[in-house]
Amino acid sequence: MSQQILKVGSLSAARGEKVFGVNEFLVHGQPYRLPMWLINGTEGGPSLVVTAGVHAAEYASIAAALELGRGLEPHTLRGRVIVVPVIDMPAFTARSIYICPLDGKNPNRVFPGNPNGTASEQIADWVFRNVISQAEYYVDLHGGDLNEALVPFTIFFRTGNKGVDETSLEMAKVFGIHFLVCSETPGSTFCAASRAGIPSILAESGGQGIWTPEHVADHTRGLNRLMRHLGMISGGAPQPAPLTLLERFLWLRSEHTALWYPAIAVNDKVKTGQNLGCVKDYEGRVLQTAISPADGVVLFIVTSLAINQTDPLLAVGA
Ligand SMILES: [Zn+2]
Numbered sequence: 001m002s003q004q005i006l007k008v009g010s011l012s013a014a015r016g017e018k019v020f021g022v023n024e025f026l027v028h029g030q031p032y033r034l035p036m037w038l039i040n041g042t043e044g045g046p047s048l049v050v051t052a053g054v055h056a057a058e059y060a061s062i063a064a065a066l067e068l069g070r071g072l073e074p075h076t077l078r079g080r081v082i083v084v085p086v087i088d089m090p091a092f093t094a095r096s097i098y099i100c101p102l103d104g105k106n107p108n109r110v111f112p113g114n115p116n117g118t119a120s121e122q123i124a125d126w127v128f129r130n131v132i133s134q135a136e137y138y139v140d141l142h143g144g145d146l147n148e149a150l151v152p153f154t155i156f157f158r159t160g161n162k163g164v165d166e167t168s169l170e171m172a173k174v175f176g177i178h179f180l181v182c183s184e185t186p187g188s189t190f191c192a193a194s195r196a197g198i199p200s201i202l203a204e205s206g207g208q209g210i211w212t213p214e215h216v217a218d219h220t221r222g223l224n225r226l227m228r229h230l231g232m233i234s235g236g237a238p239q240p241a242p243l244t245l246l247e248r249f250l251w252l253r254s255e256h257t258a259l260w261y262p263a264i265a266v267n268d269k270v271k272t273g274q275n276l277g278c279v280k281d282y283e284g285r286v287l288q289t290a291i292s293p294a295d296g297v298v299l300f301i302v303t304s305l306a307i308n309q310t311d312p313l314l315a316v317g318a
Contacts, residue, residue: 006040006080008130013038016074023130027102027122036131037069037083045079046230049135050223051127053086054108054142054189057095060206061141062086064219079232082131087123097146108142109187112196132193137171137230138200140189141219144207150300151267152205152218153179153317155249157191167199174229175203175222176241179299181317183249208303246317250294253312254279256287260307262314268298270316277314279307294318 006013009023019038024031052058052065062085069083086092087107094101102119110117112132113124132138144150154177156168168190172180184191190200203222206215225238254260262277264270270292279288296318302311 006038006082008036008038008082008134011036011038013040015040016042018072018074020069025126027119032123032126033089034084034127035086037072037081039069039072039074039077039081039083041077041079041081041232042075043078045077045232047080047134047136048227048230048232049082049132049138050141051084051087051131051139051189052141053084053088053092054140055098055145056086056088056091057097057146057209058141058143058206059209059211060143060215061203061219062092063211063216064223065141067216067220068223076233079230081232082134084127084131087127095146108185108189111187111189111192128192132189132198133196135193135198137167137226138190138193138198139171139175139223139226140200140202142202142204143215144204144300146209147302147304148207148300149266149303150204150207151179151297152177152203152215153181153299154222155181155183155185155190155202155204156200157184157194158182159194161197164194164197164199168194168201171199171226172201173240173243174226174238175201176225176238177203177205177218177222178242178244179297179317180243180245181249181299182245182247204300207300246296248294248296248318249299250296250316250318251312252276252290252293252314252316253310254288254307255309256281256307257309258287258307259305260302260313262301262303264298264301264314266298266301269296270298271295279313290314292316
């Protein structure tokens with residue numbers, strides 16, 4: 001992006017300026033309104049894009065993006081930051097789990113989007129072209145959804161492009177959350193951005209509709225550490241954090257629309273072949289037993305008794 005003017009859609013911020021505004025664009029002919037901050041530092045430096053609310057009920061991540069947008073000032077910033085706190089606005093007002101109510105799609109499976117596609121695909125296309133593609137570094141903030149508990153973790157993706165992959169891993173390490181997961185989620189923000197040559201991470205903290213100060217701080221602290229690492233704000237290089245790198249992200253899914261009885265908790269260490277919980281019918285008959293596919297740690301669990309066919313049950317990092 002230009003060193004002097006930071007521009008997204010109809011909004012622009014000159015060098016040393018901070019702008020909050022709403023970009024409006026058409027999705028299937030209807031106006032779609034997307035709030036965002038453009039913060040153009042007094043001094044030149046890297047371009048960082050931070051998004052949240054791709055999953056709009058992951059509140060700790062949204063609260064953290066709002067805190068960043070409200071708090072960051074151009075006179076303390078070297079470089080440029082774009083913050084979009086809630087990408088899926090219809091899902092935010094609807095308190096929707098996983099999906100955008102406009103088309104029933106999971107927005108984190110449709111990036112980089114399609115200008116002629118469904119609503120989620122059109123929104124993803126606008127965000128990818130106008131916001132994410134301006135990044136030299138990209139962070140997408142998430143957490144457990146309304147029906148999910150998780151232990152905080154950071155995901156990155158190895159594209160095969162050595163330079164991009166090394167920087168993504170370094171960003172994930174610097175972010176400072178204990179568990180790092182190397183994984184590809186096709187259609188996700190960070191994988192699409194990584195494939196486009198933009199080093200990217202996805203950070204997860206919080207869940208079940210709860211946004212404690214500690215969970216919000218996992219995200220805000222990580223962003224602060226990353227911006228210090230990149231020399232965008234003062235404070236010096238952050239202390240290295242103790243980390244565990246997990247090379248596999250193994251999801252178990254329900255084969256039935258029924259009831260889910262987990263037998264473990266997040267952050268539990270599990271063994272290959274261990275019983276992690278059961279899907280049962282109303283009379284209590286076991287329809288499916290969730291068996292651990294590896295030795296590893298439970299990263300997230302769906303905590304709702306209600307479960308639908310193909311829904312995730314939990315994930316093991318190994
Ligand atoms: Zn999410």
